[in-house]
Structure formats: C-alpha cells, structure tokens
Amino acid sequence: MITFPNAKINIGLHITEKRSDGFHNLESCFYPVGWSDVLEVIPATEFSFSSSGIDIPGDPAKNLCVKAYELLKKDFSLPPLSMHLLKIVPIGAGMGGGSSDAAFTLSLLNQVYDLKLSTEALENYARTLGSDCAFFIQNKPVYCYEKGDRFADIPLSLQGKYIVLVYPNLHISTAEAYAGVKPQAPKVNLLEALQRPPAEWRHSIQNDFEKGLFEKYTVLPELKAKMYALGAEYAAMTGSGSTIYGIFEKEVDLQNNFNQYTVWKGELL
Ligand SMILES: C[C@@](CO)(OP(=O)(O)O)[C@H](O)COP(=O)(O)OP(=O)(O)OC[C@H]1O[C@@H](n2ccc(N)nc2=O)[C@H](O)[C@@H]1O
Numbered sequence: 001m002i003t004f005p006n007a008k009i010n011i012g013l014h015i016t017e018k019r020s021d022g023f024h025n026l027e028s029c030f031y032p033v034g035w036s037d038v039l040e041v042i043p044a045t046e047f048s049f050s051s052s053g054i055d056i057p058g059d060p061a062k063n064l065c066v067k068a069y070e071l072l073k074k075d076f077s078l079p080p081l082s083m084h085l086l087k088i089v090p091i092g093a094g095m096g097g098g099s100s101d102a103a104f105t106l107s108l109l110n111q112v113y114d115l116k117l118s119t120e121a122l123e124n125y126a127r128t129l130g131s132d133c134a135f136f137i138q139n140k141p142v143y144c145y146e147k148g149d150r151f152a153d154i155p156l157s158l159q160g161k162y163i164v165l166v167y168p169n170l171h172i173s174t175a176e177a178y179a180g181v182k183p184q185a186p187k188v189n190l191l192e193a194l195q196r197p198p199a200e201w202r203h204s205i206q207n208d209f210e211k212g213l214f215e216k217y218t219v220l221p222e223l224k225a226k227m228y229a230l231g232a233e234y235a236a237m238t239g240s241g242s243t244i245y246g247i248f249e250k251e252v253d254l255q256n257n258f259n260q261y262t263v264w265k266g267e268l269l
C-alpha cells in the first residue's frame, strides 16, 4: 500500500515559555500543504527499510518510519514488512517532513493490519515520536498549543488560495532555532488575528523564530520580501525554518525568481 506524507506550514508561531522538561510551550496554526513524500509498505519475509530521493542524514535504522513501526510492534504482533520512502520534502526546512513520515506510518499500519486504533490513540503514539508528529494524524488546519502537540479546531479555510514554498537549501536544526529564541507572552491574540483576511496578517501574525534566524541568514528576509514584491497577501517563514512561503490570491508567475532554490507551488486545500 502507498501513502503520501505531506508537509505543513505554521501560520504564526509564538514561543511562550520554557518548560521544566527542556521543551517550550508554543501556540501556532498548522496548515497542511501538498508537498509530499511517497511511502510504500509491502509484506516481506523480514523487516527492511530503504529510501531514495533526498539523502536523509543519520542512521536509517533510526529513521522516523522505522521508529513508528517499532513503536507499534511493542504492542501488536505486526508481521515483517518492507518499507520504502521516496524522500521529496526538504529536511530541516520547518515543514515537519520527518514527523509526517512517522505519523503516516502509524496511520498506514493501523489501516493495513486493522489495528482498530482510534484517532486519539494514534495521536498518543505520534506524540512520543516528535512534537509536530501528532498533527499529521488528523492532518487538518488547527490551532496548536503546549508543545505543539495539543489541538483545537479553528474556522480557517484557505481553500482555493495559492501557495509558493521556497527552501533556500539551508538546513536549520529545530534545536538550533529554539536555542536562539527568548520566550515571551504573545503580544497579539493569534486566534483573533487568524479570523481576519490573510491580506491583514502581515501586520499582526508573526513567527518568533524569524527575528534571530533572519539576522543570522540574510537570504531569509530577502526571500520574504520577494514574496511580497510578487504580490503575496501574506509571507512568512514556516516553523523553525528555513522554508519561506507566500500565500497568493491566485496562481502566480514567479518570473525566474527563486530559480537557484527548491520550490513547490500549488493550491491550498
Ligand atoms: C518548530 C516546530 C514548530 O511547529 O516545527 P518544525 O520547524 O520542526 O517543523 C516544532 O515545534 C518542532 O517540532 P519537532 O520537529 O517535532 O521537534 P521534536 O523532535 O519534538 O524536538 C526537537 C528539539 O526541538 C526543541 N523543541 C521542540 C518542540 C518544543 N515544543 N519545544 C522545544 O524546545 C527541543 O530542543 C527538542 O529537542
């Protein structure tokens, strides 16, 4: 069986406080986007994992797909299988690509082996694999809080709008990004701001990671400015970077911009 683990963007991201477990409390809006990997699982005589496409740093035995399989194997007698991941979504890019692979592995195994796990149970497994991971179980626009792993529904639809995502070939580790941020109480009510039209977000909705990372990597503010120059209603960095996105009212002609980078564009669902 084949599944397509997609990426996400953060619309607004407030890092509000450092927790006693070393993590941070935050609030954000997660929105799924169509940039996706391809994950295939087939029956086999022994377990194997392989990947192609973008090179994934680290030991393949510790890939998040493998961790997700091993997590369920502790509680269920899963048969051996062969997993292949075609890695397309850039890594260290703020799009939650690895977390999505893990969550989609859990959901796929639940379906293929009829494990009868509820959404809540799947989210609980996902939470243990990464803070972003649980979002990809339901994979719908949400307001998130605490470690970014608790969710509330929001009345937000960007359906029909167009998104351009630019990954400037710059790997920023999540831990590095958190280390450069000073937690603070939000100055803007994110839930209220999200109810305003996207063209108004520019002056109210911000990603707290931008300040530190924009000073360090000047390509990031340049890309954001270029999105606005091309007519974006709203532009920002997603998550801990380095991908910059622009939301447009309709399909946009990129006019040879961003040619040297990795770009994805498409309609929002
Ligand atoms: C920054 C965010 C915002 O949506 O997204 P990405 O940029 O990674 O996509 C997330 O908080 C990333 O979540 P995720 O990538 O799953 O992080 P984890 O694997 O759980 O943690 C990686 C490291 O980030 C830091 N971390 C992560 C989450 C959190 N709420 N507080 C933290 O301080 C910790 O240093 C942790 O060791």
Ligand SMILES: Nc1ncnc2c1ncn2[C@@H]1O[C@H](COP(=O)(O)OP(=O)(O)O)[C@@H](O)[C@H]1O
Pocket: 056, 057, 058, 062, 063, 064, 065, 085, 087, 090, 091, 092, 093, 094, 095, 096, 097, 098, 099, 100, 101, 102, 172, 173, 174, 239, 240, 241
């Ligand atoms: N399937 C996977 N895809 C991407 N990264 C993975 C995967 N499994 C483990 N990783 C590890 O997770 C780290 C980054 O994860 P990712 O979620 O892509 O980051 P970000 O959300 O910041 O873009 C990488 O350093 C990589 O070693």
